[in-house]
Amino acid sequence: MRIQTEEWRRFIPGIRMYRGKKTFFYNGEILWEGDLFWYHRGHTLIYDKEERKSWEVVIVLPGVEVIPESTFFECRKLKTIILSDTVRRIEDSAFNCCMKLESIKLSRNLEFIGRLAFRWCEFLTSIFIPPSCSEIGDEAFLYCTRLLIIHVPLQTRLGNCVIFGTALIQTINQLVDNDILNNWIRNINRAEEYALHRACSSFNPLEEIIHAIVKRQGLQSLKKRNFIRLTPMQYLEANPYTDIEEKKIMKRYILDMMGEIV
Missing domain, CATH: 3.80.10.10 (Ribonuclease Inhibitor)
Known part of the structure; x- marks a missing residue:
């Protein structure tokens, strides 16, 4: 709610x-x-x-x-x-x-x-x-x-x-x-390899930071599991302080990559 x-x-x-x-x-x-x-x-x-x-x-x-x-x-x-x-x-x-x-x-x-x-x-x-x-x-x-x-x-x-x-x-x-x-x-998510987990589980997730990490690590980072078997998207979906959705992140990433190719 x-x-x-x-x-x-x-x-x-x-x-x-x-x-x-x-x-x-x-x-x-x-x-x-x-x-x-x-x-x-x-x-x-x-x-x-x-x-x-x-x-x-x-x-x-x-x-x-x-x-x-x-x-x-x-x-x-x-x-x-x-x-x-x-x-x-x-x-x-x-x-x-x-x-x-x-x-x-x-x-x-x-x-x-x-x-x-x-x-x-x-x-x-x-x-x-x-x-x-x-x-x-x-x-x-x-x-x-x-x-x-x-x-x-x-x-x-x-x-x-x-x-x-x-x-x-x-x-x-x-x-x-x-x-x-x-x-x-x-x-739990302090290691650099879990940067996306950390961004998605923060108290104030920022789309720009999430996009920058996904751009650097690739779309597969959205499904990467940390050592307690959670993905960044599980943190983001549970986070009540943001309305950022996975499909929005993916769409922006794809458009950004297409722009670079063109």
């Missing part, structure tokens, strides 16, 4: 159908109180548990800077999260146990992701962390069993067991020290 910038102006807080899905337009309210880690010891505010379990999309409205602890804990039908670029912090367990969650578009100005923030989001397959994010807490993506595509900036501090139990960590097939693992996460 893509939202144009001008659309934000029309949104008001509350729950309603939007593009055929039950959508919660969130304005920063406190939705939970009590013990924020153990679900049965706290209780909901404003919306009861059954209502929370019916939301399919959460759109965080402009002006919201913090997603408080456990705000969307166990919203079990939630599939899509879109954060406005004003959001700077996602606190502990904010989206814990959103088991159907498939797609997250993070704020471009996000600075912090708390402990267990996205634990047990079992349908999540990709996450792209912005350069502004300085820290990701312990076990933030614990047991996101389908999570394979993850872009983390080099400067982001990673806690313990950030990706434990994910599809990505299964590609290692061995136990490694936490510091070694965190360094590996940051450097």
Whole structure:
């Protein structure tokens, strides 16, 4: 689900159908109180548990800077999260146990992701962390069993067991020290031979850079697999911050080559 910038102006807080899905337009309210880690010891505010379990999309409205602890804990039908670029912090367990969650578009100005923030989001397959994010807490993506595509900036501090139990960590097939693992996460596509992977998995993919690499390496580079068996196009297709398509890259490459021949 893509939202144009001008659309934000029309949104008001509350729950309603939007593009055929039950959508919660969130304005920063406190939705939970009590013990924020153990679900049965706290209780909901404003919306009861059954209502929370019916939301399919959460759109965080402009002006919201913090997603408080456990705000969307166990919203079990939630599939899509879109954060406005004003959001700077996602606190502990904010989206814990959103088991159907498939797609997250993070704020471009996000600075912090708390402990267990996205634990047990079992349908999540990709996450792209912005350069502004300085820290990701312990076990933030614990047991996101389908999570394979993850872009983390080099400067982001990673806690313990950030990706434990994910599809990505299964590609290692061995136990490694936490510091070694965190360094590996940051450097998956750093080798020069994976320049196209790096460009397509970046937080802001640029068509000019992608075209320059494809022109240098040839069309076969679009299908080249890195050591976790992913192609550049798989990164690009999963990236929520771009609408660049493979056919557009191929068309530009072919036209460029024809121009050189002529």
